[in-house]
Amino acid sequence: MEGEMLKGHLDMIVLAALATGPAHGYAVIEEIKRKSGQAFDLPEGTVYPALHRLEQANLLTSRWVTAESGRQRRVYALTRRGERALAERRAVWEQFSDAIGRLLEGAPQCKKPA
Amino acid sequence: MQETGLISDYLDRLGDALRFDRSLSRGVVWEVEDHLQEAAAADAVGDRREAERCAIARFGDPHAVAAQFASVSLAREANRTGAALILVIAGVFVTMKSRVVWYAVTQWVVCDDMKAVSGIAGLVDRYSFWFSVVVAIGSFAYINSRCVSPILDAGYHRQLRLAFVLSLVATMFLAVSVISDGVLTALHLRSTELHAFALVPIISMAIEAAGVGVLAFQIRSMTRKAVSIAALLKT
Numbered sequence: 001m002e003g004e005m006l007k008g009h010l011d012m013i014v015l016a017a018l019a020t021g022p023a024h025g026y027a028v029i030e031e032i033k034r035k036s037g038q039a040f041d042l043p044e045g046t047v048y049p050a051l052h053r054l055e056q057a058n059l060l061t062s063r064w065v066t067a068e069s070g071r072q073r074r075v076y077a078l079t080r081r082g083e084r085a086l087a088e089r090r091a092v093w094e095q096f097s098d099a100i101g102r103l104l105e106g107a108p109q110c111k112k113p114a
Numbered sequence: 115m116q117e118t119g120l121i122s123d124y125l126d127r128l129g130d131a132l133r134f135d136r137s138l139s140r141g142v143v144w145e146v147e148d149h150l151q152e153a154a155a156a157d158a159v160g161d162r163r164e165a166e167r168c169a170i171a172r173f174g175d176p177h178a179v180a181a182q183f184a185s186v187s188l189a190r191e192a193n194r195t196g197a198a199l200i201l202v203i204a205g206v207f208v209t210m211k212s213r214v215v216w217y218a219v220t221q222w223v224v225c226d227d228m229k230a231v232s233g234i235a236g237l238v239d240r241y242s243f244w245f246s247v248v249v250a251i252g253s254f255a256y257i258n259s260r261c262v263s264p265i266l267d268a269g270y271h272r273q274l275r276l277a278f279v280l281s282l283v284a285t286m287f288l289a290v291s292v293i294s295d296g297v298l299t300a301l302h303l304r305s306t307e308l309h310a311f312a313l314v315p316i317i318s319m320a321i322e323a324a325g326v327g328v329l330a331f332q333i334r335s336m337t338r339k340a341v342s343i344a345a346l347l348k349t
Contacts, residue, residue, distance in 0.1 A: 010264065026149045044153075045174035048145060049182035052138075053262045056189055071151065072144045 010050050012093065013040065015059065015078065015086040022077035024067075025051060051076055059085050120166040121150045124176060131180035134342035135187040142183065146173070177346070184343045185270055189262040191336045192277045196254040198332050199284055202325040203250055206243070206288065209318045210295060216314050217302060224298075225305040232301050239294035246287035253280035266347065278336060285329045292322045 017023070017031040029047050032040050054060045059082035067073040078086065125143050132139035150169045157165035173179070217223070224232045257277045263270035299315045306312075 024148065025145055026152045029149075043174040044149070044172050045146075045179035046182060048142065048149075048179070049186060050264065052142075052183065052186045053189075053264065056186055056193075056262050067148065069148075069151070071148045073148050074141070074145050 009093075010042070010046065011054060011059075012086070012089040014047060014050050014054060015082055015089070018060065018076060018078050018082075019086060022075050024073045024075050028076065054082065058082075118163045118166055120163065120170060121147065121154070124150065124170050124173075128176040128179060131176045131346065132183060134339050134346060135183070135191075138183060138187050138190070146179075149173070181266075181347055182264070184347065185263050185266045188266070188274050188336075188340060188343065189257075189260075191339055192257050192274055192281070195281045195329075195332045195336055196250075196257045196277070198329060199250040199281055199288075200254055202329050203247055203284075203288060205325050206292065206322050209321050210243075213295075213299070213315050213318045216318075220311055222302055222306060222311075224301045228301045228305065232298060235294045235297040235301070239291050239298065242287045242294065243291035246284045246291060249280055249287065250284040253277060253284055256280065266343070274340075278333075278340075281329075281336075282333055285326065285333060288329070289326050292319075292326050295319060295322060 013032055013036075014028060017028045017035065020031070023031060025048055028051070029042070029044050032042065032047075051060065051062075055062055055076070058079055060076045061079050062074050062076045065073050065075055125147055128146060129139050129143045132142060150166070150173065153169035153172065154162065154165040157168060256273075260273050260277075263273075296319055299319050302315060303312055
């Protein structure tokens with residue numbers, strides 16, 4: 001999928017990946033890949049600034065834990081505000097997606113340029 | 115598998131690119147180290163060096179990653195400045211009121227020939243203090259009502275600049291208020307013999323001045339960070 005299109009929805013994608021429960025950055029990225037069927041292949045470094053930004057906006061909270069490897073690991077979780085924001089964004093997205101779907105209904109499919 | 119040093123080299127470069135915010139840099143470097151080690155370990159290639167190289171390539175250029183943290187860092191600094199402003203103003207208010215109560219309890223008044231100067235200083239003090247309160251509340255509300263932008267574009271730059279200017283104006287008016295307080299305190303001290311009681315207004319003035327000093331330091335740190343980030347974004 002187009003990188004720019006993904007970046008526009010990065011916050012919603014990250015919030016959605018954390019909807020199943022707390023996770024650290026690597027697990028969030030893996031969850032995004034898994035849930036999207038590998039369709040979203042983001043530059044992994046873009047996810048961390050998004051996590052920090054969402055935490056700054058109080059949509060996420062984080063805590064440091066020690067991983068089995070002994071390394072310090074930062075685990076993120078959705079806050080109540082984050083859950084509400086995800087629900088709102090999902091509703092807007094569904095409306096948008098329905099509208100585009102209706103618009104494209106019946107439109108002839110174009111072949112990709114060679 | 116044995117580490118090859120590629121990850122630590124990458125982390126050094128990332129840490130260097132994030133030098134505009136030391137505390138953020140430390141946390142991010144730990145997080146990224148955990149990420150890269152896990153990604154390299156999960157790679158089924160078998161060759162550790164190749165696995166580390168792929169993990170780093172997927173993560174992206176350290177300068178580009180650091181640049182994406184710029185808006186987070188500046189937003190955090192603006193938030194911190196706004197909160198410090200509110201706390202210091204509250205502290206100055208309590209100190210100021212305590213000193214007035216102290217003067218009343220000890221029946222400590224300004225001598226008659228200094229009443230006119232005291233009146234002017236009192237007016238300047240009152241208006242500059244309340245003006246700083248209004249601007250600080252406006253600044254704090256403004257900062258907290260803005261979403262942190264994913265990139266430091268011109269629009270977000272303007273928002274941060276406005277927050278910075280509001281904080282600066284509030285601090286300047288608070289400084290004027292504290293200076294006026296200092297004048298009033300000096301007039302009170304001049305009107306009587308110096309004794310142990312004089313320590314109370316002197317200490318309270320020192321607290322107010324320290325509060326303004328903290329704000330000045332915070333604003334300086336925000337300015338330095340902004341300059342440092344601007345330099346990073348140019349490279």
